[in-house]
Amino acid sequence: MFDELQREIVLGLAPPESALIELDLAKRFDCSQGTVREALMRLNEEGLVTRLPRRGTSVAQCRPADARVLIELRLKIECDSIGRLVSRADGELETILHGRLNDMRNAARDADEYGLAAHDRAFHIALFEAADLQLVTPILRRCLIHVHRFKIMKSGQLRDLEETAERHVPILDALRARDAKRLAEVLRHHISTIVDFGPDLTERPSQ
Numbered sequence: 001m002f003d004e005l006q007r008e009i010v011l012g013l014a015p016p017e018s019a020l021i022e023l024d025l026a027k028r029f030d031c032s033q034g035t036v037r038e039a040l041m042r043l044n045e046e047g048l049v050t051r052l053p054r055r056g057t058s059v060a061q062c063r064p065a066d067a068r069v070l071i072e073l074r075l076k077i078e079c080d081s082i083g084r085l086v087s088r089a090d091g092e093l094e095t096i097l098h099g100r101l102n103d104m105r106n107a108a109r110d111a112d113e114y115g116l117a118a119h120d121r122a123f124h125i126a127l128f129e130a131a132d133l134q135l136v137t138p139i140l141r142r143c144l145i146h147v148h149r150f151k152i153m154k155s156g157q158l159r160d161l162e163e164t165a166e167r168h169v170p171i172l173d174a175l176r177a178r179d180a181k182r183l184a185e186v187l188r189h190h191i192s193t194i195v196d197f198g199p200d201l202t203e204r205p206s207q
Helices: 002-010 022-029 033-046 064-079 082-088 091-109 113-129 137-154 161-166 169-176 180-192
Strands: 049-052 056-059
Touching: 002 033, 002 113, 002 137, 022 033, 033 049, 064 113, 064 137, 064 180, 082 180, 091 113, 091 161, 091 169, 113 137, 113 161, 169 180
Parallel strands: none
Antiparallel strands: 049 056
C-alpha cells in the first residue's frame, strides 16, 4: 500500500492537506492498521505526508516556494559533483543509465506518468551514486520526488511524456564522451528547465 499511496500523492490524486485516516485506509487496502501506520511513517520520512499528535495525518502541501528551493538544491548537489562523477564513471554505469532511459521510454509509450517519473528518479540517482557521496544521496532522493510531484501537479495539461524521456539523451551522450564540462552544462539545463517558473531557475528572484 505504500507504493500506491506514494503514487496517489505524487500524481495529485490525493490532494494536498487531505486527511489520511488509518482505519479508512486499512479497510480500503484490506490490511491491518499497523501496516497502514508503517506506510504513513515512511511517507512522513519522505515529506509526502504530515503527521501531528492528536491531529492525525494529512497529505503534505506542494508549494512553488518549496519546489524552487529544492530544484536549486538539486543543481548544487548534482552539478557540483560532476568532476568526481566522471572520474569514477565506467561502462557499467552507462549500461545502467541506458536501461533506465529505455524504461522511461516504455513508460512514456504506455502513458504511465508515475512510472516515467519513478524511472527518471532512478536515472538521476544512479548517475549521482557514481560520485560516491553516500550521505548526500538520500537528500537528492527526497528532492527528486518532491520536484516530480510539483511538476506533475502544476503542469496544468497533458505533458509530452516521450519528450520528457528523451531529455535524458544529452546527459548520457556527455557522460559517454567523458566530457565533464558538457555534462555539467546539459545537466544544469535539464534541471533548471524541469518546471517553468517564468524566469530561468538559475536566476534568483528579486527580493
